[in-house]
Amino acid sequence: MAERPAIVSCVFYKDPIAAMHWLEKAFGFETTTLLTDADGNVGHAEMSFLDAPVGIGGEWAGPQLGGARMAAPADLGGAGTQFLRIELPEGLDDHCTRARAAGARITAEPEDQFYGARTYRAMDPEGHIWNFSQTVRVVSGDEMEAASGLKIRTSLEEV
Amino acid sequence: MDDRGRLPSIGPLIWYRDPQAAIAWLQAAFGFELRLVVEGDDGGVIHSELTFGDGYIMVVGPPREKAVSPAAWGGRSTQSVHVQLKAGLDEHCERARAAGAHVVREPATQPYGDRVYTCTDLEDHPWSFGQTVKVMSDGEVEQATGHRVTTKETTHG
Numbered sequence: 001m002a003e004r005p006a007i008v009s010c011v012f013y014k015d016p017i018a019a020m021h022w023l024e025k026a027f028g029f030e031t032t033t034l035l036t037d038a039d040g041n042v043g044h045a046e047m048s049f050l051d052a053p054v055g056i057g058g059e060w061a062g063p064q065l066g067g068a069r070m071a072a073p074a075d076l077g078g079a080g081t082q083f084l085r086i087e088l089p090e091g092l093d094d095h096c097t098r099a100r101a102a103g104a105r106i107t108a109e110p111e112d113q114f115y116g117a118r119t120y121r122a123m124d125p126e127g128h129i130w131n132f133s134q135t136v137r138v139v140s141g142d143e144m145e146a147a148s149g150l151k152i153r154t155s156l157e158e159v
Numbered sequence: 160m161d162d163r164g165r166l167p168s169i170g171p172l173i174w175y176r177d178p179q180a181a182i183a184w185l186q187a188a189f190g191f192e193l194r195l196v197v198e199g200d201d202g203g204v205i206h207s208e209l210t211f212g213d214g215y216i217m218v219v220g221p222p223r224e225k226a227v228s229p230a231a232w233g234g235r236s237t238q239s240v241h242v243q244l245k246a247g248l249d250e251h252c253e254r255a256r257a258a259g260a261h262v263v264r265e266p267a268t269q270p271y272g273d274r275v276y277t278c279t280d281l282e283d284h285p286w287s288f289g290q291t292v293k294v295m296s297d298g299e300v301e302q303a304t305g306h307r308v309t310t311k312e313t314t315h316g
Contacts, residue, residue, distance in 0.1 A: 004289075004291070005167060005214055005243065006211050006212030006213050006214035006242060006243055007167075007170070007171070007211060007212075007214025007216065007240060007241070007242055007243075008214075008240075008241045008243070009169070009238050009239065009240055009241070010238060010239045010240075010241065011237070011238050012236075012237055012238065012239075032310060033308065034308075034309040035304070035306040035307065035308055035309075036306060036307050036309070037305070037307075043304070043306045044306075049169065050168035050169075051168065052167050052168040052169035053169075054169060055241065064263070064264060064277075065263060065277075065285070066261065066263035066279065067234045067283075068229070068234045068235075068263065068279055068283065068285045069233075069234055069235045069236070070235075070236055070237075070239065070285070071235045071236070071237060073225075075235060076227055076232050076237060077227075078225065079222075079225050079226055079237075080174075080225060080226060080227070080238065081173070081226070081227055081228060081229045081232070081235075081236045081237050081284065082171050082172060082236070082237065082238035082240070082284070083171070083172045083226070083238075084169055084170070084171055084238070085169070085170050085172050085217065086168060086169050087166065087169075088168075107225075115206075123225075127225075128237065128238075129225055129226075144197075148197075149200075150197050150198060150199065150200075150205065151197075151198045152195070152196070152197050153196045153198070154193070154194060154195055154196070155193055155196075
């Protein structure tokens with residue numbers, strides 16, 4: 001087994017199997033591991049995109065989580081507590097077209113950003129937000145500050 | 160800043176009501192390393208990058224539009240982050256606890272061969288930390304957990 005990457009997110013759905021089918025069709029993810037119990041419920045599932053893993057889980061709560069509860073955005077007024085950012089090597093506009101055709105709601109159309117990326121944002125059928133990005137130009141920190149008027153730091157020590 | 164190393168293809172963007180406090184806390188409690196912060200005019204954080212091993216997260220906030228902090232929703236979260244350590248899981252847990260993490264499951268070795276602990280952070284985001292202590296085959300995992308394991312290898316040949 002290959003060494004696990006240091007950081008892997010898990011995304012929670014009311015219907016994780018349906019979500020996995022959709023993620024394959026809309027975004028081109030691949031299912032790599034699926035653990036199911038005797039009733040077919042998902043214990044743990046993992047998908048892969050561009051060699052990076054994403055965990056997929058069902059909604060759950062219980063003593064193992066303490067006071068926490070894992071829920072789809074529908075249970076939080078349609079909002080999410082975390083989003084995923086995915087860096088594409090190329091083909092951002094085509095990826096967006098494919099996602100839209102599969103029923104993704106495009107909440108930000110493909111657009112060039114001041115920091116040198118072209119990005120779009122999509123919402124999946126259960127309300128999770130996915131940010132796709134492709135580097136189109138290398139921009140220095142000074143250039144970014146000049147273009148945006150924002151402060152850019154590499155530590156909090158000066159704050 | 161042009162010589163920043165390449166980041167993995169996928170990284171989580173985590174929403175906090177007080178992102179500056181979160182950035183300081185995640186360094187102290189979990190050992191993340193800050194490499195970039197982009198601040199808005201209002202003291203908010205528009206973008207940041209904190210690395211751990213070969214992985215990274217982005218801490219942003221305060222939440223807007225389709226984003227919320229779990230602290231505002233009674234601990235409900237739509238995603239969680241798992242961090243895989245190479246060594247020192249129990250010490251990592253003690254460091255996190257000392258910094259104020261709420262440890263939900265104490266370090267324990269799981270049937271699938273990893274030692275794992277879970278906790279919530281200063282705004283109730285859920286985290287799990289793991290370290291492989293025994294490398295197991297899919298067959299061994301099925302026997303140990305009672306779950307059926309389907310992988311790309313078993314599906315496609």
